[in-house]
Amino acid sequence: MNRLANFCAGPASMPTEVLLKAQAELLDWRGKGVSVMEISHRSADYIEIATKAEQDLRKLMGISDDYAVLFLQGGASLQFSAIPFNLLNGGTADYLNTGTWSEKAYKEAKRYEALGLGKINLVAQGDGKDVPNADVWQLSDNASYFHYCPNETIHGVQIFDTPKVNAPIVADMSSCILSEPINVNDFGLIYAGAQKNIGPAGLTLVIVRKDLMEQASAWCPNVLNYKNQAENDSMLNTPSTFAWYLSGLVFEWLLENGGVENIAKINRAKAELLYQAIDDSSFYHNAVNPKHRSIMNVPFTLADSELDKVFLEKSKEAGLLNLKGHRIVGGMRASIYNAVTLKQVQALVDFMKDFEKSYA
Ligand SMILES: Cc1ncc(COP(=O)(O)O)c(C=O)c1O
Secondary structure (H helix, E strand, C coil): CCCCEECCCCCCCCCHHHHHHHHHCCCCHHHCCCCHHHCCCCCHHHHHHHHHHHHHHHHHHCCCCCEEEEEECCHHHHHHHHHHHHHCCCCEEEEEECCHHHHHHHHHHHHCCCCCCCEEEEEEECCCCCCCCHHHCCCCCCCCEEEECCEECCCCEECCCCCCCCCCEEEECCCCCCCCCCCHHHCCEEEEECCCCCCCCCCEEEEEEHHHHHCCCCCCCHHHCHHHHHHCCCCCCCCCHHHHHHHHHHHHHHHHCCHHHHHHHHHHHHHHHHHHHHHCCCCEECCCCHHHECCCEEEEEECCHHHHHHHHHHHHHCCEECCECCCCCCCEEEECCCCCCHHHHHHHHHHHHHHHHHHC
16 A cells, blocks of 8 residues: 555545545445445435434534534535525625635625625735734624634635634634634534545535524525525435545544544644744745644745746655645645644655755
């Protein structure tokens, strides 16, 4: 078996133990003679898989019965639409932009002003390197909700403290969910595309406070309607059954390995190791305000961008994959999600030091 270190931003590295388990039961799930992907989502066997995944996630994140947990499709991007359809309710929603993803969410929601769903207000615009200070935020009175992205995957900008606002907080946690303990009760709605810390692409998680599900616009498409989905156990139509099952295996893996508290310690150690290596060198550079450096996505540039291509070739040869940064930011990016091990981050740091010695 030749599993290499995969620093892809998403779809991202999966825990090897999970893939081995899925492999072992792929052809014949628990003696049933069929694969999970070949059974009805309405069968008792599948309902057991789906229910267990939800229970395990509730345990991992401490999600109370005040919240519905939905296993949907369409990616985090479809939630950019679903959120205003469900929550705007003729009012004004506040959007804090700190990078590409929060900006995309803002722009998508803004389109629905024309439909009369309500108003979308830009609270502040970040520069992709820092987060505008809360004292310059232009918050609305009685906003329907406040939207932000705690971890900007492309820019590597993370907001660690939950914003202090009066409106229900809606958070795009696509690239930081399950990386650190959070207090779910601080949020009105949390959503995430699965393909980073949860499982394979094709599944979107929505955790929504039940009282917020009562105000969807009459124009809200049925499958985007949280209340409809909750009442139908996320099975209004055929869900992404195999991705849901694999995500359930990831939740089991996390629980068996000390839960979110333990993975958070490892995540902190990984991020510290990598940022330290960058800061100790004048060859590598990370442009983000240290207070807001992401512990999941670490972008960095080389002193000479002419060397980017060589860096990528050599790192690939060394078994370190997918380090190319997003074109918006350039340079490199190491995504060090839950399934990336400390040993793999150490291997990256060792490689970076050797590369600097040879090329600086
Ligand atoms: C923070 C964040 N939000 C939204 C998205 C879009 O997710 P999807 O491709 O599932 O629509 C991404 C994808 O990388 C992301 O990182």
